[in-house]
Amino acid sequence: MEDVVTHEEDWKSCFAELGPGLVLFARQFVRSIADAEDIVQDAFVRFWRKQHSVNDKGLLYATVRSVALDLLRRDARRARREASASADMEQTTEPQFDFDDGSQRALAAAIDLLPVEQREVLVMKIWNELTFAEIASALAISQNTAASRYRYALAALKKNFVVHE
């Protein structure tokens, strides 16, 4: 029973550190916080009970992504709704960030306009501080592809952000 308490503290401290980034990552696939949290809950529990190392961030994010895609596949109607939401994001998306000013709000809106392939790389790199190797592992792509998507995202963001500014 003592072990249970110890391990409980372990997952809590681990999740306190990783949770917000994981939910933000999950939000790249679904448009509501509730869905994103459902995904993270499922993925984190699955990851934790299989006793993977928390240092293996690539695998952790791959698990979140896998659960998210499974969710979308399971519910075709929901997938269509999500696709439709992606096309008209600004009207339906709940904010992913806490804003200090209008400039940050515009930057967040510019992020939402990015293709999902670029957004997921950006989220893992900026807010979760994954290396390109870890991102490549999570997405099952090469490091070069991960780095290019990141650069494309920044380039597009800069362009869109300037426009929105």
Next chain:
Amino acid sequence: MNDFSELETELKKLRPRSVSPDLNARIEVSLAEEAMGRGTATAGVLPKQSRFRLNWFALGLGLAAAATFLILARVNVDRPSKSTGLAMLTPAPITPAAKAVDSFVPSAMTQVLYDTKDEGLHFTDGQNEPMRRLRSRKRETVQWKNPQTGASLRVSYPTEEVTLVPISGQ
């Protein structure tokens, strides 16, 4: 190379929304259920512990194999050994040879008469008068017992007996 450094700095200033307390509670419940059902999970924060995990399939297979073995063993125990059966089938229990067989002594004998058939009158050699021939079918069962060990042996065999009955003059 990095002309995006200013943008990256701006991006890092954006704070992802904090996780709802409800999510923490839900994960806690899920992990607690896991801990109750399968033992506590760790995700590498603590070194992995090698723990005994019951393999139900292997256990079931083992039990089935053991049960099969016991059934076969029981059958073999119940079946009389060939050597004993052959030795005791000798239909002469009272002969000296039989007595030599580890002091088995005859203890019982039964005769069951199934039927008696009248085969009519027959003249046999050296007789002037006909005789009635009766054919009886029986089953005899002889039992031997070893008083020292308490072991018993029972032999049952069919017999046929022909009896010639003189016809009394009338």
